[in-house]
Amino acid sequence: MKLTQSQIQDLYDFTRRHFVEHYDVQTELVDHLANGIEQQWAVDPNIPFQEALQAEFSKFGVFGFHDVISEKTKAMEKRYWKILWSFYKTYFKLPRILMLIIMTLVVYTSMGVLTYESKGYFISFLFLGVMSVIFVKAIKNRKRLKNNSKKWLMEDMILNHGTSLAFVNLGLQVCINPMILKEVVLHPIGAFVMAFLLTAMVLLFYVMVYVIPPRTEEFLIKTYPEYKMG
Incomplete structure (x- = not known):
């Protein structure tokens, strides 16, 4: 029956x-x-x-169903981060690593010409400005979920992760004391490391918000054979 x-x-x-x-x-x-x-x-x-x-x-x-949901979410989280890393690591290979190096040198050089009092504020406001632009784009990506009759776990992660992590980092940067950053970038090595980390983090969010979301349908078809039929 x-x-x-x-x-x-x-x-x-x-x-x-x-x-x-x-x-x-x-x-x-x-x-x-x-x-x-x-x-x-x-x-x-x-x-x-x-x-x-x-x-x-x-x-x-x-x-x-809580345990089933939790298990599926953990499995899909691993799949998502694997996809993210596969795209992100291309920025550490030629020719894209050249862009990473150039961006790092631009930030490093910019800090070098600033006054002692301005260095920490420069880093904070630069990061806040760039992350604000990324955050706005992430919000636009997220609106796609509201227009879908069916919600897919992978799609939810792709379109929501950029928003949540960008928001968390925006909050962290607001809380960071620019005077502490100023002390870090006072020395050339500290300034270069800070410039590299800043650039690498921005690129990570760029991949999360600008590179992966446009290919959401491709990932959904690979993840769910039934998605294409729907």
């Missing part, structure tokens, strides 16, 4: 009511629930659908 399309839709609705918002996770749970219900019906076809559903749901324990 097989589930009807109406009953399968009821299973999707059931997962949403139990705080499963991503379609790919919903689908995995629906398949699991459906198989369990059909196995029950193979033994006793008179078991009501809702009773069979509750019996299957009870197997997930007191926390319901």
